[in-house]
Amino acid sequence: xxxxxxxxxxxxxxxxxxxxxxxxxxxxxxxxxxxxxxxxxxxxxxxxxxxxxxxxxxxxxxxxxxxxxxxxxxxxxxxxxxxxxxxxxxxxxxxxxxxxxxxxxxxxxxxxxxxxxxxxxxxxxxxxxxxxxxxxxxxxxxxxxxxxxxxxxxxxxxxxxxxxxxxxxxxxxxxxxxxxxxxxxxxxxxxxxxxxxxxxxxxxxxxxxxxxxxxxxxxxxxxxxxxxxxxxxxxxxxxxxxxxxxxxxxxxxxxxxxxxxxxxxxxxxxxxxxxxxxxxxxxxxxxxxxxxxxxxxxxxxxxxxxxxxxxxxxxxxxxxxxxxxxxxxxxxxx
Amino acid sequence: xxxxxxxxxxxxxxxxxxxxxxxxxxxxxxxxxxxxxxxxxxxxxxxxxxxxxxxxxxxxxxxxxxxxxxxxxxxxxxxxxxxxxxxxxxxxxxxxxxxxxxxxxxxxxxxxxxxxxxxxxxxxxxxxxxxxxxxxxxxxxxxxxxxxxxxxxxxxxxxxxxxxxxxxxxxxxxxxxxxxxxxxxxxxxxxxxxxxxxxxxxxxxxxxxxxxxxxxxxxxxxxxxxxxxxxxxxxxxxxxxxxxxxxxxxxxxxxxxxxxxxxxxxxxxxxxxxxxxxxxxxxxxxxxxxxxxxxxxxxxxxxxxxxxxxxxxxxxxxxxxxxxxxxxxxxxxxxxxxxxxxxxxxxxxxxxxxxxxxxxxxxxxxxxxxxxxxxxxxxxxxxxxxxxxxxxxxxxxxxxxxxxxxxxxxxxxxxxxxxxxxxxxxxxxxxxxxxxxxxxxxxxxxxxxxxxxxxxxxxxxxxxxxxxxxxxxxxxxxxxxxxxxxxxxxxxxxxxxxxxxxxxxxxxxxxxxxxxxxxxxxxxxxxxxxxx
Numbered sequence: 051x052x053x054x055x056x057x058x059x060x061x062x063x064x065x066x067x068x069x070x071x072x073x074x075x076x077x078x079x080x081x082x083x084x085x086x087x088x089x090x091x092x093x094x095x096x097x098x099x100x101x102x103x104x105x106x107x108x109x110x111x112x113x114x115x116x117x118x119x120x121x122x123x124x125x126x127x128x129x130x131x132x133x134x135x136x137x138x139x140x141x142x143x144x145x146x147x148x149x150x151x152x153x154x155x156x157x158x159x160x161x162x163x164x165x166x167x168x169x170x171x172x173x174x175x176x177x178x179x180x181x182x183x184x185x186x187x188x189x190x191x192x193x194x195x196x197x198x199x200x201x202x203x204x205x206x207x208x209x210x211x212x213x214x215x216x217x218x219x220x221x222x223x224x225x226x227x228x229x230x231x232x233x234x235x236x237x238x239x240x241x242x243x244x245x246x247x248x249x250x251x252x253x254x255x256x257x258x259x260x261x262x263x264x265x266x267x268x269x270x271x272x273x274x275x276x277x278x279x280x281x282x283x284x285x286x287x288x289x290x291x292x293x294x295x296x297x298x299x300x301x302x303x304x305x306x307x308x309x310x311x312x313x314x315x316x317x318x319x320x321x322x323x324x325x326x327x328x329x330x331x332x333x334x335x336x337x338x339x340x341x342x343x344x345x346x347x348x349x350x351x352x353x354x355x356x357x358x359x360x361x362x363x364x365x366x367x368x369x370x371x372x373x374x375x376x377x378x379x380x381x382x383x384x
Numbered sequence: 385x386x387x388x389x390x391x392x393x394x395x396x397x398x399x400x401x402x403x404x405x406x407x408x409x410x411x412x413x414x415x416x417x418x419x420x421x422x423x424x425x426x427x428x429x430x431x432x433x434x435x436x437x438x439x440x441x442x443x444x445x446x447x448x449x450x451x452x453x454x455x456x457x458x459x460x461x462x463x464x465x466x467x468x469x470x471x472x473x474x475x476x477x478x479x480x481x482x483x484x485x486x487x488x489x490x491x492x493x494x495x496x497x498x499x500x501x502x503x504x505x506x507x508x509x510x511x512x513x514x515x516x517x518x519x520x521x522x523x524x525x526x527x528x529x530x531x532x533x534x535x536x537x538x539x540x541x542x543x544x545x546x547x548x549x550x551x552x553x554x555x556x557x558x559x560x561x562x563x564x565x566x567x568x569x570x571x572x573x574x575x576x577x578x579x580x581x582x583x584x585x586x587x588x589x590x591x592x593x594x595x596x597x598x599x600x601x602x603x604x605x606x607x608x609x610x611x612x613x614x615x616x617x618x619x620x621x622x623x624x625x626x627x628x629x630x631x632x633x634x635x636x637x638x639x640x641x642x643x644x645x646x647x648x649x650x651x652x653x654x655x656x657x658x659x660x661x662x663x664x665x666x667x668x669x670x671x672x673x674x675x676x677x678x679x680x681x682x683x684x685x686x687x688x689x690x691x692x693x694x695x696x697x698x699x700x701x702x703x704x705x706x707x708x709x710x711x712x713x714x715x716x717x718x719x720x721x722x723x724x725x726x727x728x729x730x731x732x733x734x735x736x737x738x739x740x741x742x743x744x745x746x747x748x749x750x751x752x753x754x755x756x757x758x759x760x761x762x763x764x765x766x767x768x769x770x771x772x773x774x775x776x777x778x779x780x781x782x783x784x785x786x787x788x789x790x791x792x793x794x795x796x797x798x799x800x801x802x803x804x805x806x807x808x809x810x811x812x813x814x815x816x817x818x819x820x821x822x823x824x825x826x827x828x829x830x831x832x833x834x835x836x837x838x839x840x841x842x843x844x845x846x847x848x849x850x851x852x853x854x855x856x857x858x859x860x861x862x863x864x865x866x867x868x869x870x871x872x873x874x875x876x877x878x879x880x881x882x883x884x885x886x887x888x889x890x891x892x893x894x895x896x897x898x899x900x901x902x903x904x905x906x907x908x909x910x911x912x913x914x915x916x
Contacts (some may be wrong), residue, residue: 323397
């Protein structure tokens, strides 16, 4: 028998599953890819086969306009990859379709989380703790200063500001896949039923969410709306559009941004954000460390983010951990 | 304390001046005494707690957080107070004591000593949430970083209680935090605090630009506009202070002026350094650059005093021997000033001479020559004008000489703030360091964000977006393709810029869409205009 976990190998462009000739979230086209979720830094186009949840495959089809080689896997379903490796897709609670992938080979269990969070999210099923030997985790918010407040508080701040500025609109910068739909769904849960106005780049993704049963209420496009109609309303756009010429068509917008980075005042100031909303689709520090304790693996591998601090935490708690130097993962806009 | 913390956070995220004024004014109206007075003190830099240092906060955190995790976090945030407020651990037992008021916070911080601070500061931190802890540490260690000047805070005070800003400025300087008499006056209509028995700053009278107006010299007198800094010397009961235009006490930087005033008076003049640069030998004043050597110093060496001797060229007298002369017409104040001159030492005071001319056209001709004299321009003062604070239409005018002009090439553009936040509206431009056709490069010489219309701004913004070569956060580098005709008042040597030059008051005079970039001016042309 070979050395423990020698069948799975971190490579700068992704995680390789050697006996099955497959990759997890590869950064370049490969013959066979297992994709955790639809964000562009994890889901790239051009693979021979793409094994993912139906929602993730739909998102990739929307983005790359092709579904060749798509192999859908439902949550809880196990697929045999060949070479004695099986993969089970488990909810990660990050965005619609997001999955952890449990790999089993010769009695060894490895969980790759992809990106995940532990908070309730009306747009996707919650993260499930899955016991394993090797736990491969992200660390986007892997510094102890990151504590995401309850989303209800942030949504209340947003609604309060909207109510206080009847002559302006509140323009919320939110990642076009996941964050935007979650913010809209949470606004609906908080009883805000007025139309919400969208940047054109979000329209199709919102429709895709609705096709998967996530109700988002009445959405209108900014491009189709006279300026005055948007006074006292909420407008959602990708973060890159906040300082863009596009925003000139809005009535004196209050610039808001929904992101875990908004926890740090200077980060908000640098982006010219007037209303920071600490809303993240990633685990905060306490959730990252609690998850490691609950999963209780023999070893943790850290894919991307603030890995130094999470490594230090493992050291302080006598846990084994290593950082994988993977390229291509981004986290700036979450 | 939570209200103050909320104000601080709101100010942090607000860029517009008017929005900041409204936030502070609303806070002052909604907050009781003495908390609002302490808040004004914090915003105007009027509080000091010597026992609490940034190192104190670090030491407290090292007792509570792993040092590696602390330093990784501190590096990420870039601010010790904010990192500490985010990482402060929740107290082990739930504290039933309510969060402290700002008044309680100030009282406890004042009572702390180097010995007690490590025990007492945590007790306060334990009672506050994250924004409260941030505000507490910022307040205790001095720098709020909320983008609010003392002047802005006092303007908000005036706005809140609908009192004149000039009166606020006049009374403010004699008061100590939490300014109970000021709030009693402004909010409750009590009589204003007395100011006549202390050497306090009085708001300056200021001038409007002359623009297209012509005035009759029968009604107006002319004086040179000297290029120093406006200064007010105040002596009351033998105690003397020197104040800058904004009301900052600059006595420590100019001890010889404080010692030289032999009478109780409030005098308005231009602070200058002896030299022959402005107005030739008879002008007796060095360039503004020489004066700059003396500014902003807390102590002044003997060499400084000898090499850059200061004096004041007097424009006006506001108070003399306890008598407020400000209601009198300028002609009467001028007479009182002229007769006062014989009691002042000529080593430290002279009188700003009047510029005589038979009519306005003759005066215009004299002004034309002002560039060679290295003077900023002319002042025109109505002969019957009382001394009133601020700018009043029709009383005083400044008639600056025409600006210098140079053709520069746009190099970098930065996004503006507020209404201009989606526009590239702040421009850095340069001149050629040699012959551009022989491969010479551009060196930045200045930055401007005014002098163009909204329509021109839209075109400039489009130009920047279409000609970007590199991006650095909010800054874009552009192709070297667009020429600005830049107007400025003067140019000086400066170590701050790579070109070794710094312009005063640069603004964009014309956008030369038509002019090829290689025909813009060279550094040498600009350097020839230096008159240091």
